[in-house]
Amino acid sequence: MNCHEARQHWMLYIDSEGDPELHFRISDHLAMCPDCAEWFAKRHRFEQAVAERLAASEPTAQLWDRVLGKAGVVQPAAGRRRWLAIGGVLAAAAAIVLAVLLFPKGQPHGSELAAIAADWHERWSQGAMRPDLVSQSDEQVDRYLKDHVPFRVHCPPRKDVNFAVAGAGVRTVKDQSAAYIVGNVDKAAITILVFARDSLDAFPLDRSHLAEGGGRHRCREKNYEMVSGITADNVVFVVGAAAPEVLEQVLNAYGSYHETEGA
């Protein structure tokens, strides 16, 4: 077998497919031809690297929880369901009482999504919740979100507003997928919560708030400032311990980054 014949069958060889006799002949040739041996090794490494990139993906826990539940593979026990329902009612009642106590009349506060955003931010900033992806790489977070979020989501706002990303993840709220990005601006912890724009149909109160503010809304939830807005694709909540102006800058950067980049 000469170099031409050996290289012609490189794919079968590196895939360990085809006629065993062909493999033996190629192996014999490679043993005697260092150029071809190196050539095959490079191709093999390259194909392996491509395959690894194609395959790289961790299962999305929330997605599979929903899938297995809906498919009837996993069914919560009746008793557990009942206790979950009772727990949910009690939690909702407690949340209402807390909301009344924490927010005096006249103070601008948000609505359902704003409360959720504040809750998530608090859990993360106090160390009670770890993001699905912990990363300080904008590119890694961007890639993760593109791979795991079922709607268009922009990459985290980057250096233009001093936002240093710390992680990201995906959650579900009232059957609506939501992406979150966590990070810091000048050591102030900030959470960005992102929904698909059409998710607002499930949250009529938030929709009316945003509509009243011309697509923008400022409020205070728990002890955190928050700004929210509607972009071309998303509804975005930015919450944190920073001044509202800083949060506003993050929100502006979120909405404009990809347009600037042309992505």
Added chain:
Amino acid sequence: MTDSQARASAFLELLVPLRGPLEAYCRRMLRDRSQVEDVIQSAVADAFRKFDRYAAGTNFKAWMFRFVTLEVFNRNSKHEPIVLGEVPADLPADESWELVLTNDTFEAMVENPDVLLDQFDDVVVGALRRLAPLERATLLLRAIGEFSYKEIHELLSIPVGSVIGYLSRARRRLRIALADYATERGLYPAEKKGPGPIRRNGPTGASHKLDLSARMPVLDPKPPGASERDQEGGST
């Protein structure tokens, strides 16, 4: 434990290790990524309904991937009907190696793939989209599912020769897309021996048309398993 719980438990035990590969495969295969959860949901529900027909000890991975593949083809068919075109007659002969001899960017890319692969997702989404459905399927079943040619032949109900042809062409097209991307962005600064044009044409040998229609249940809009057992992946 009741029978239904034992059945669910057995199904789950086999499915759990496949969640990552199945999800990755689905994301890469679907033209509309917002359908990933719907497709996995339909495929898993269908497979679970028919789990009684799965023969214990046989290839569950191929069985499960088949449900997902059929569901993906059905969803994608709105955008890209499967056209069973010409498959090169000289299937094992992959001319793409000639590309390597004539293109410096490709050579540099193979030498140091990390430079390019760091930006892999940016280019691969578009490149995969441009592949024909069966090219994309064979490439991803091999790369993500790590299936043998024979398993892919059973999974897609196409001859082994066609698997080789589709896989060869898919790899070549993907490499060309990657090389084009690297060239456009100057990822591999030239230390050239001379510019070599990338070959874009397929093998130049004679080709023949394969009549695969009779073997392609994927074109059937009915859900998998609606007909005979073999078509449900039970034989895999």
